[in-house]
Amino acid sequence: MTVGGDCPHLGFGRRLRSSRAHPNGPTEPRRSPMAVSAEPLRVWRTVVPVEWIDYNGHLTEGYYGVAFGDASDAVLLELGFGPDYRDAHGTFYTVETRIRYLREVKEGAEVHTASLILGADARRLHVHHELFADSDADPVATQECMMLHVAQRADGPGVAPMAEPVASAALAAAEAHAVIPFPDHVGKGVRTLR
Numbered sequence: 001m002t003v004g005g006d007c008p009h010l011g012f013g014r015r016l017r018s019s020r021a022h023p024n025g026p027t028e029p030r031r032s033p034m035a036v037s038a039e040p041l042r043v044w045r046t047v048v049p050v051e052w053i054d055y056n057g058h059l060t061e062g063y064y065g066v067a068f069g070d071a072s073d074a075v076l077l078e079l080g081f082g083p084d085y086r087d088a089h090g091t092f093y094t095v096e097t098r099i100r101y102l103r104e105v106k107e108g109a110e111v112h113t114a115s116l117i118l119g120a121d122a123r124r125l126h127v128h129h130e131l132f133a134d135s136d137a138d139p140v141a142t143q144e145c146m147m148l149h150v151a152q153r154a155d156g157p158g159v160a161p162m163a164e165p166v167a168s169a170a171l172a173a174a175e176a177h178a179v180i181p182f183p184d185h186v187g188k189g190v191r192t193l194r
Contacts, residue, residue, distance in 0.1 A: 029082035044074035045112035059105035068143040071113040080165035089163035090151035097145040109133040120174040122161040
């Protein structure tokens with residue numbers, strides 16, 4: 001069973017569908033305010049399908065991005081984002097990511113994410129995901145991403161402040177998660193060979 005899996009990811013060019021039900025996960029935001037706690041958000045999981053497996057017999061690198069993109073969508077839904085919000089106020093673009101591939105994942109593995117809102121302001125969300133496989137306590141991959149809130153204007157899309165309820169939920173989640181130490185790799189980027 002997929003919970004929050006295969007949500008159409010905004011940062012990869014797919015659009016959140018209309019209010020009709022998505023067969024593999026939610027497309028509607030939470031109906032009640034998100035419970036704010038100092039725990040990571042655990043709102044996305046799926047089983048790795050054969051289509052995600054490469055010629056080496058493990059999860060191919062591009063599908064880590066799909067998994068993290070779907071996890072980002074699930075986090076946005078948890079914050080109150082959905083089709084009605086998008087139509088009225090804007091959307092989110094993922095503008096920067098860094099994925100660390102730590103261990104192999106095989107077909108049929110049950111994968112899930114633990115997500116932190118590392119920071120938020122009026123226009124940005126800084127999110128960190130850890131991807132876990134089966135019951136293993138250590139992550140198989142991590143992703144750090146920056147998302148911008150964007151509104152459509154007559155002259156094209158532009159960065160704009162978030163609206164309610166997403167703005168308050170994002171700030172509250174960032175404040176709640178601030179007590180959790182940043183993972184050591186956050187903000188480090190790819191090292192140069194020179």
